[in-house]
Amino acid sequence: MSVSSYNFSSFRSGSVVRLAADNSSYNAACGGCPSRHISLCNVLSARDLKKFSEIITDIRKSAKQVICAEGDESGNIYNIRTGAVRISKMLSDGRRQITGFLFAGDFFGLSCRNKYSYTAEAITDVEICSIPRAKIIDSFRKFPELGERAFDMTRIELEATHEQMLLLGRKTAREKLCSFLLAIRGKYKPLDQGDDTIVDLPMSRSDIADFLGLTVETISRQFTGLYRLGHIELEGFHKVVLKDADALFALAEGD
Amino acid sequence: MSVSSYNFSSFRSGSVVRLAADNSSYNAACGGCPSRHISLCNVLSARDLKKFSEIITDIRKSAKQVICAEGDESGNIYNIRTGAVRISKMLSDGRRQITGFLFAGDFFGLSCRNKYSYTAEAITDVEICSIPRAKIIDSFRKFPELGERAFDMTRIELEATHEQMLLLGRKTAREKLCSFLLAIRGKYKPLDQGDDTIVDLPMSRSDIADFLGLTVETISRQFTGLYRLGHIELEGFHKVVLKDADALFALAEGD
DNA sequence: AGTCTGCTTTGACCGCTGTCAAGTATTTAT
DNA sequence: ATAAATACTTGACAGCGGTCAAAGCAGACT
Structure with a gap:
């Protein structure tokens, strides 16, 4: 197993x-x-x-x-x-x-x-x-x-x-969310589907906010922003498809 | 000893x-x-x-x-x-x-x-x-x-x-600096002089800023603010006299 | 199915803290 | 001692993210 x-x-x-x-x-x-x-x-x-x-x-x-x-x-x-x-x-x-x-x-x-x-x-x-x-x-x-x-x-x-x-001390809201998505992906190595990676987020937006030192509203806006950039897709509230992990990685450290 | x-x-x-x-x-x-x-x-x-x-x-x-x-x-x-x-x-x-x-x-x-x-x-x-x-x-x-x-x-x-x-995630600039001063005091238990406590800060303002997730300017302004409130006094850049540790404690958690 | 409740998204606006710039104090080097 | 470099403070202004408010959505419970 x-x-x-x-x-x-x-x-x-x-x-x-x-x-x-x-x-x-x-x-x-x-x-x-x-x-x-x-x-x-x-x-x-x-x-x-x-x-x-x-x-x-x-x-x-x-x-x-x-x-x-x-x-x-x-x-x-x-x-x-x-x-x-x-x-x-x-x-x-x-x-x-x-x-x-x-x-x-x-x-x-x-x-x-x-x-x-x-x-x-x-x-x-x-x-x-x-x-x-x-x-x-x-x-x-x-x-x-x-x-x-x-x-x-x-x-x-x-x-x-x-x-x-x-x-918490030095990253912007966008960098924080990208880092978070990649960390969750890395930690649990979920199944890849084609080139995309699906990440499950059992926690609420407000949990993510309190983990990243932000507010729910900012988290929500950042999710939307990453979606508009074409880097992620949302399947319900608790599933995120990483369409472009490399782009997320770049955004995670401000490069 | x-x-x-x-x-x-x-x-x-x-x-x-x-x-x-x-x-x-x-x-x-x-x-x-x-x-x-x-x-x-x-x-x-x-x-x-x-x-x-x-x-x-x-x-x-x-x-x-x-x-x-x-x-x-x-x-x-x-x-x-x-x-x-x-x-x-x-x-x-x-x-x-x-x-x-x-x-x-x-x-x-x-x-x-x-x-x-x-x-x-x-x-x-x-x-x-x-x-x-x-x-x-x-x-x-x-x-x-x-x-x-x-x-x-x-x-x-x-x-x-x-x-x-x-x-880092949840405190304001003022709360951060007060928490920091008290933590340094607590950690090294420096000598009390009367009711005041003198805290030595070997690190620069910019080090403090990078520790608290702030900028040098904000640190400087907060030191000045606490001084104007009468809660601290500065003796050179590297010595702070805590005039009112209770007030600092209250400010450290936003009470 | 329908309603309810809680979660999420979006919008408008505000304020804390960052940025940029100039001036002052302190330390280091000569 | 004096000069130069570094560290710190202060001010003016801007912007990111917070706050407040309302609308959309999804799961829970009849």
Whole structure:
């Protein structure tokens, strides 16, 4: 089964993705996990995974539900099996910054001490697994390769946030949207159709705005602008066809 | 010897901070290190530190010199012993985003794979130690507490970048500058003088602008604005007296 | 099917911050 | 010390993106 079977277009329907059990003896919680091969835990042997799975709780949330809230006691870390999640921070007057969109295989909740420093909400229906913080930190000691993998993933995330800071601080609205479309495309490598690439956007315009430091109206105008230039086409609100990725790439950095 | 002895006001002169050797038998490279107690390596025992110090090279750079450049092969990670460093990324047309200011005890260069994804430059004269990537990753395995400490520091940095994304995407110019002044104050806990707090800013106005996603002119106008409100006073370009930290705090979040 | 509700698009206008330019202060070099 | 270069401040003006308002669209629920 290939990775692309799990790109996020596959769960937009909200239906539950359930793999047929394979022939291994994994604990049910992890054995059938559709994101296992791209998750934190993919470094564990079958034997270690079974042990590891004992500390895991399965959770499902439907779209728009809160998974954890800024300020809550950060008792658990969460790993996404299917679906899309947004991570956000708010100012007291309601201004919101989305700091990341997370998908199958991504985890969150580790970069906090006592309290979550951000809110995580389900964008689509999601399946996630929850792991007590104290226990996963134990696991990092028990299974050093797991700790290394978590560290690696954290470093990759840190690099991505640096790129996003460049975007937020220095790019124009058009550059921001082009960068975003390409980043989403790159991250989930959706199927190519001819020369065009179709990108699924499970999040709303307002989510995109709050991710890029813009308003909904500006996002909408930029989508229209790119359409008029012939670089994209819109199929409903949540699908974008990239007609000319090279042009988008050029626009993304102001060249 | 307290941490505050090493707050960054102490090296603004550019003079070399050198501690009297203590009575231990540390290797010279690390034994006299003025940032040892706040650095990565502070978790190592005297014995382990001695071993660890064998892979370290001391480096000095004077202000404005490049330590490593975006795109260079990322062979080393760097730890700051004294001085201030700026980390930045650039767009092809020269627009720059500073993603962080680093000081004694901070390290950089780990969150990259083959190439550095950012440029690091000395703001003041600096003393840094350089450690080959491959060897420090080895050390993480040999001294697990060192790896955990690096992981912890990386997670703290990641949380800070989330806060900075909120600032870049959603705060006004005034809110950005107030947040910045308070963050610098909080980070280095400089000496209080009466009720006022004096904050040292080794970086230029243009560095501050590129850190906050603004222009030099806007930074300058905001400094003047805060001065006219009576919340700060300027002592030369590189010292700010916070006359009313509470007011700044309120302004930092738009309350 | 039809209505409702929330999401998205579009338009008109405004204001914050950027741009350009000139003048002042500070640092560096001689 | 003096001169030159660099850094900072201030002013006038412009424009990008925000705000406010209204209309179009799509999915949800009877």
